[in-house]
Amino acid sequence: MVLRYFVQLSYKGTHYHGWQIQPNAISVQEVLNKAFSTILRQKTELTGAGRTDTGVHASFFVAHFDTNEPIADIEKIFFSLNNLLPFDIALQKIYEVDENMHARFSAKEREYQYFIINEKNPFRLETSYYLHRKLNVDAMNAASQILFEYSDFTSFSKLHTDVQTNICTIYKAFWSSKGSELIFTISADRFLRNMVRAIVGSLVDVGLGKSDEKHFREIIESKNRSNAGFSVPARGLFLTNVIY
């Protein structure tokens, strides 16, 4: 019998080389696999809802793992795991799901937020991009709406990845502000590698007056990554939701 559990968690990505296990670098997945294997006393591997790049954070992330026998006291396991895990990874919930549910393949929508701060803030060094420039938010918002007209985002994907298709359906894309903080919210059925940071960089160019709606549209239509704007730093990016 195989039992499947979903884990809802958050992590500060600053000290990790992203979610995905890789040789010679510490990843969130590796740290979780070790902790779960220790506490559950059997080799346990977590499958994540997606990958996040080096330095990217998740205020909401979902992963699944399988066991051969039911976990008797989930509450107890949950506390033991949170005690064992380092401060920058925190579990919010563990719950059993149908064995057909898959953290990655069953996810219908993923949401990211990107945080730009306009004033130096000692408390946000690792969780925002400090850009002390005047940005035209209306222009950035107008350009973001163009994203809804397209589904091939090759222009915003990292070159030479092994992904088979660059087609994504965008559900949300807008800028909002809170004090001296600017927040870009974007959700889609899936994201290409580096996509959010390249979109934000291209929209920041619009906000700075270096680019405009017409140029933003040309970037998308060109399907050429080298036309897109700079990639904004990973530290401002948060995975904020995964919907099943």
Place this chain on the structure above:
Amino acid sequence: MVLRYFVQLSYKGTHYHGWQIQPNAISVQEVLNKAFSTILRQKTELTGAGRTDTGVHASFFVAHFDTNEPIADIEKIFFSLNNLLPFDIALQKIYEVDENMHARFSAKEREYQYFIINEKNPFRLETSYYLHRKLNVDAMNAASQILFEYSDFTSFSKLHTDVQTNICTIYKAFWSSKGSELIFTISADRFLRNMVRAIVGSLVDVGLGKSDEKHFREIIESKNRSNAGFSVPARGLFLTNVIY
């Protein structure tokens, strides 16, 4: 001619041995003195509104400095200073004041906030106290009101300090909650060393049911520091306002 300027700033205290200059340890004041002396091209010393202990933060701090000649372009100096200062110290404003104004002696009220989080949060390690225990907030709030009946807070001050009087007038003292976060706000004309953290520790004991209103009152009346509760960690404490 002496011209006096006020500086409004914020800092993350994690990497500093408090505000005050001291031998063999890095302080916020020392870093600011160096930066101001460099940018103003004359030896400049800042006087702070008060001292904060090692690891304590300030989201709002005020200091003053004097010059012999007016600063021609404050805006420019302000940006140069923020560029030179490390990421964890940020200036918000520099403005000229009457030469009788003093950052410390003219301050009428200082406000602190203490942050306790009840759920593990990867983003708040350095800026809160994680206490995974059920706290009775109503009891903590009722006990805080007792503070208004007293003015001698010897019980909450660090022993063997050189302060001449332990008399303070409390203006605000209450707990509020925001999600899984508990916030204690306290303001007074002045604070004794370690006072806020000892008060919070004693109130947490009330919240845990280890103490009660009667005992909290006895602590204050005893005027003996060894009766008070534990000192909560510095990382949850913020100086949040100084009123002139």
